[in-house]
Amino acid sequence: MDFPLEQTCCGQMHFNTGYQREAVPLVRRFVRVFKDYETVVSPSGSCVGMVRELYPMAAELIGDKRLLYEVEELAPKVFEFSEFLVEKLGVTDVGAYYPHRVTYHPTCHSLRLLQVGDAPVRLLEHVRGIDLAELPEAYQCCGFGGTFAIKNADTSVAILSDKLRHVLDTEAEVCTAGDNSCLMHIGGGLKRLRAGVKTVHLAEILASTEEEMNR
């Protein structure tokens, strides 16, 4: 297991905002840093989506055949965190303990781009002590969308307000997801409302143990 310190950003924000020529060096960097690893795991569905779906578009934009070949070689080795555990390793019980009422928001890119399906829910179901509450209209976007949240702040928040209502309806203490950016958005809204519900990444819940809690 390694965390190569040379890594920075996958370039999604630049690419999706239209600064695509500016994103190309970041694509090259990602390929250079990660190409020799057997498997790459990321705790962010949208970053994995960027690598799988848009890296080829970046390579084609500048007409670099070699880069296109490299990103196509690398893409199948890059996994979203829950997908890696459930699909690749076949693990659904990681021995976690998390005695809280939790609701899960399936982020758009995990759901539609990566099609991770119910992998995150299967992992959560095996967490001891957890009280899992189903989120109404879970498949609806939270309204984040990267720079959309700033460029179209009003619309973004109009979408968020419905997501927050659904989260609050579950009476959960914790809202979890597989993408920190969506959690930053939902969490930012909940905190501003002083809703008393926190956002926690799926990986943090799965890493919680009884020993740690009692310490």
Next chain:
Amino acid sequence: MTKGAPDAFAPGKTPTFEETARAFLNDAQLRHNMGQATRAIREKRAAAVAELPDWQELREAGRALKERTLRHLDEYLLQLEESVQKAGGHVHWARDGEEANRIIAGIARDHGAKEVAKVKSIATDEIKLNEFLEGEGIKAVETDLAEFIIQLADETSSHILVPAIHKNRAEIREIFLRELDVDALSDQPEDLTNAARLYLRERFLKAKVGISGANFAVAETGTVCVVESEGNGRMCVSLPPVLVTLMGIEKVIPAWQDFEVFMQLLPRSSTAERMNPYTSFWTGISEDDGPQEFHLVLLDNGRTQVLADETGRQALNCIRCSACLNSCPVYERTGGHAYNSVYPGPIGAILTPQLVGIGEPGPDSLPYASSLCGACYEVCPVKINIPEVLVHLRGRVVRHKQDEGGIKGRLDPENVAMRAMAKTFSDRRLYEGAQKAARVGQWPLARGGTIHRLPGRLAGWTQVRDLEPIPEQTFREWWKSRNGS
């Protein structure tokens, strides 16, 4: 939104999506109407689609058919022209809206028509045909119930299939009471429909010229097809002695058998029906039956320009079902008028800027009117990868600004910030330095472990959302402390 409101296809500049959206977001009646309507139709569509085990194969077939047709569009259009002429129809080629308007008005004038009956057609809205005819002293009567409602209300459509989706029954009743010669009227659908029917029946019988759009036209046979729900289309294309059809050039399909695919995809995606109530087909003219004169006007109006963009051209696959509108979280909140275009919603966001061309702030803002959630792509019956095209068009917008925008484009604060960030992200030391600098720099902003206010454009975030500050120890620092650098 009233007629004469900003529209990307009308002369003059349009405001940006974000400038327009705010007012609509605050319209409680609109939010309620839109929320109810889109939720209901989303659920119905999902159920209708779930009935077909081969839905994904059908989508793929629809995509492949459209893609092949567009690849050989020139040949299919010439074949269509020949087939229509052989069947006794006339074919006209219109480079832009102006040309198409002149052709259609000319035909109406030749027949001394003071009033024409219209089937719902977005292509005619795109070229502003009604306004043009009005200038020529010809009244265009919309006969689709929803189009009729918004015409009476002097508004524009907010949805490509359900133009009055932003209105509820009570509002429609008020419009009818005000505009139609009726004494008492309830807000029950039967009563409202009946009031419209009585009025429109007379118009159909009087009209000398009918005007329609086209859902499909078959190159092989010259058959034109209109798909609808109310029967007004059937009357428009069969009662008046002269029929004019305006059709975007991308609507041609090669052969009759292609209907097998499209007639399964379209009704289930648009109205969530297994089959729509009225599908009209006509091939040129038939002696003593229906119109005795038929004109097909083929409209380019920017379409060949779209065809030249390898990624963007898939927007021309669209069969106007509107499933993407109904599934879009942005469209559901703002409604269609926020897009300032006859093509609203996700498909409008990729079609409008391509048809009118990149380089104007209004249309250029449309590809950004999306959170890229992907719900539109998931439901699209011809598999238009809308998020992909949105991202592609954002790239074109930015490159246009950087390359053609001169010094102003390069000094644009977003451009400067993005380039600076790209530089920071391209070097590990700069990246780590920036994290440290942000931790130091955020102290005046972070109170009690939360950032409540950010400067500049970033304030868009903190107006309504808090932000977590950079933690005391980042993951990277934690990793280094355990493993060394």
